[in-house]
Amino acid sequence: MSNVIGLIFIGIGLVFDFFGCLGLVRLPDVYNRLQAATKCVTLGTCSILFGTFLIVGFNAAGLKALLCIVFLILTAPVAAHAIARGAHRSGIKLWKGSVVDRYAEDKEGEAK
Amino acid sequence: MKKFRWLIGTIILVGILILIIVRPLPFLFYPDLPYLKFLGRAIYIIILACFLCLYRVWRGPTGADRIVAIDIMGILIVGLCAILTISTNRSWYIDIGIAWALQSFISTLAFSKYLEGRDFDE
Numbered sequence: 001m002s003n004v005i006g007l008i009f010i011g012i013g014l015v016f017d018f019f020g021c022l023g024l025v026r027l028p029d030v031y032n033r034l035q036a037a038t039k040c041v042t043l044g045t046c047s048i049l050f051g052t053f054l055i056v057g058f059n060a061a062g063l064k065a066l067l068c069i070v071f072l073i074l075t076a077p078v079a080a081h082a083i084a085r086g087a088h089r090s091g092i093k094l095w096k097g098s099v100v101d102r103y104a105e106d107k108e109g110e111a112k
Numbered sequence: 113m114k115k116f117r118w119l120i121g122t123i124i125l126v127g128i129l130i131l132i133i134v135r136p137l138p139f140l141f142y143p144d145l146p147y148l149k150f151l152g153r154a155i156y157i158i159i160l161a162c163f164l165c166l167y168r169v170w171r172g173p174t175g176a177d178r179i180v181a182i183d184i185m186g187i188l189i190v191g192l193c194a195i196l197t198i199s200t201n202r203s204w205y206i207d208i209g210i211a212w213a214l215q216s217f218i219s220t221l222a223f224s225k226y227l228e229g230r231d232f233d234e
Contacts, residue, residue: 007147010195014157017188021161024168024184030176033168037184045191052194052206061203065194068210072187075217079183083220086227087176 002054009051016044029095030087038080046072128160151199158192179223186216 020040027033049065049072056062088103165188168181193209 003147007150010154011150013191014154017161017191018157021164021184021188024181025164030174030180033177034180037180041184041187045187045194048191049194052198055198056203059203061197061206064203064206064210065197068190068194068206068213071210071213072190075213076187079217079220079224082224083176083179083183083227086224087174089228090176092174092176 002057006051006054009047009054013044013047013051016040016047020044029098030092031084031098032095034080034084034087038076042072042076131156148199151195154195155192155199158188158195161188176227179220179227182223183216183220186212186220 017040020037023036023040024033027036046069049069053062053065056065094101162185165181165185169178172178172181190209190213193205193212197203197205197209
């Protein structure tokens with residue numbers, strides 16, 4: 001029974017991974033690509049790791065899979081924010097259909 | 113011209129998906145695994161997603177696109193290591209996954225510092 005639940009988790013994770021990478025190819029801008037790919041792929045990989053834990057069970061490999069989930073949830077948003085900050089500071093323009101740019105307004109407010 | 117390129121990309125993607133459904137990956141498994149075909153197709157789908165990331169590395173207009181694609185491919189390979197742990201029944205693949213996650217995080221932070229135009233000291 002837990003094998004079937006684990007396989008369902010792995011299937012959900014594969015769907016999230018594939019659509020995240022499709023967003024990485026199709027979207028028009030660095031920031032759009034970053035938010036689509038990071039959120040989808042992190043959730044998908046965490047789902048695959050949780051399915052691995054359900055199939056393998058309480059032994060060394062399963063507990064290492066849980067540890068890997070903790071690492072991913074801690075590190076992936078930090079890396080994404082660092083990339084977005086670096087890209088904005090290095091002067092990459094937003095897509096022409098973008099509505100608002102709060103970070104530029106904040107930097108103008110700091111300069112005054 | 114743009115619609116023509118869109119059509120070619122859609123045809124290639126649908127063709128690879130049909131190949132995935134028709135024949136699963138025959139090696140990398142121990143033989144009496146009950147759900148062998150599902151895991152073989154799972155490995156195929158993750159490799160396809162990695163090739164989409166490599167396309168973004170190849171055609172990225174700026175450097176930040178390439179850094180994003182490399183970061184995403186690191187996270188995908190952690191999932192590939194987890195599936196290999198089930199299919200080959202060897203527990204050291206997940207060790208490779210943990211080490212790959214930490215290394216990818218540190219290298220992404222260093223690349224974003226480089227993109228910002230500062231030194232690594234501060």
